[in-house]
Amino acid sequence: MASLTSHDALPPFPDDVKTAPLYSISLAKLEAGDASSSDAFFEACRQLGFFYLDMLGSTLGETIVKEAEKLNKVQQEFFKLPNEVKDVYGRPHLHPFYAYRVYETENLQGESVRNENYNLRKDDILGQCERLACHPLILEHQALFESYVYHCRAAIDILLEHLNTHLQLPEGTLANLHRIHERSGDHVRFTQAQPQPWDDDRATRGEHTDFGSITVLFNWLGGLQIRTPDTNEWVYVRPVPGSCIVNLGDALVKFTAGLLRSNIHRVVPAPGQQAELVRNSLVFFSRPEDSVVLRRLKGGLIDAQPVSEQVEEEMTADEWIMKKGTGQLPGVFTAKGFEYKPHNILPTAVKA
Ligand SMILES: O=C(O)CCC(=O)C(=O)O
Ligand SMILES: [Fe+2]
Numbered sequence: 001m002a003s004l005t006s007h008d009a010l011p012p013f014p015d016d017v018k019t020a021p022l023y024s025i026s027l028a029k030l031e032a033g034d035a036s037s038s039d040a041f042f043e044a045c046r047q048l049g050f051f052y053l054d055m056l057g058s059t060l061g062e063t064i065v066k067e068a069e070k071l072n073k074v075q076q077e078f079f080k081l082p083n084e085v086k087d088v089y090g091r092p093h094l095h096p097f098y099a100y101r102v103y104e105t106e107n108l109q110g111e112s113v114r115n116e117n118y119n120l121r122k123d124d125i126l127g128q129c130e131r132l133a134c135h136p137l138i139l140e141h142q143a144l145f146e147s148y149v150y151h152c153r154a155a156i157d158i159l160l161e162h163l164n165t166h167l168q169l170p171e172g173t174l175a176n177l178h179r180i181h182e183r184s185g186d187h188v189r190f191t192q193a194q195p196q197p198w199d200d201d202r203a204t205r206g207e208h209t210d211f212g213s214i215t216v217l218f219n220w221l222g223g224l225q226i227r228t229p230d231t232n233e234w235v236y237v238r239p240v241p242g243s244c245i246v247n248l249g250d251a252l253v254k255f256t257a258g259l260l261r262s263n264i265h266r267v268v269p270a271p272g273q274q275a276e277l278v279r280n281s282l283v284f285f286s287r288p289e290d291s292v293v294l295r296r297l298k299g300g301l302i303d304a305q306p307v308s309e310q311v312e313e314e315m316t317a318d319e320w321i322m323k324k325g326t327g328q329l330p331g332v333f334t335a336k337g338f339e340y341k342p343h344n345i346l347p348t349a350v351k352a
Pocket of ligand 1: 224266267281
């Protein structure tokens with residue numbers, strides 16, 4: 001794998017920390033319609049909502065891995081830019097959500113440093129809306145962003161298709177809620193965290209569920225943790241070269257009345273020797289089209305799901321994303337419905 005990914009250039013993920021026993025699902029086998037892989041995939045989506053997607057042996061998968069490596073270099077270059085340059089593209093002044101964001105923190109030496117991320121929306125990348133201002137470095141890599149979006153979406157569309165079949169929904173139901181050329185909150189996220197001491201409060205405030213449909217995540221160092229539903233314990237997710245980590249978001253829980261799982265997770269300092277390094281991750285979030293109302297779908301297995309007693313305000317995907325993404329709906333979405341969590345807000349320190 002050394003030739004395809006850069007994981008080997010980094011200190012290893014330690015063997016003495018507890019890790020999540022995620023299923024590994026082969027994209028190549030899903031592409032070929034392999035029934036047992038498809039069953040394992042559906043099981044993973046129901047039980048935990050997190051799994052490794054093994055990209056090896058799939059032309060599409062290996063292309064995504066190579067592009068993710070290239071984008072990881074681009075993000076490292078971007079985050080090296082002077083703060084005042086990055087701040088030009090910051091939220092909320094550029095956009096309340098699709099923009100650069102800063103969380104002030106202290107590094108291992110006690111100095112004030114930035115944890116940062118940068119949301120780049122699919123509709124800007126594909127030229128489907130008036131483009132938000134972005135740094136020339138982003139425009140320089142336009143072709144790479146564009147193919148990354150198309151390829152991630154192609155993989156996600158395969159997953160949606162398998163879900164559609166298992167849920168016994170009318171053909172194309174999920175695909176029709178996620179048409180790539182319709183406006184949606186899909187976006188690429190760059191993230192960078194400085195080496196920093198463990199902070200209980202920060203760890204707790206970072207607990208979240210993703211609020212879209214399917215997330216495709218690449219990371220190179222540990223630090224991602226999920227809380228296992230059976231033991232309620234926080235365990236690490238080990239980065240696996242050649243695989244991405246896929247997780248389901250709240251929209252799929254809402255669509256399926258809790259049949260699928262959007263599991264709570266967080267990012268804490270990387271364990272062991274990896275704790276000394278700057279940590280990057282690259283995330284592709286897919287969301288339902290902006291105008292889709294988030295409510296249970298009709299048909300197939302969903303009809304057998306219990307009716308929730310909780311009264312929830314119905315919102316479009318766009319309203320849900322903007323509220324969740326700007327801290328107006330702190331909480332997590334579980335099989336029981338939406339659970340308000342007032343501490344689930346990270347302090348923002350975005351410079352104008
Ligand atoms: O950085 C990671 O490994 C995970 C990031 C994440 O969960 C998110 O951005 O929603
Ligand atoms: Fe997440």
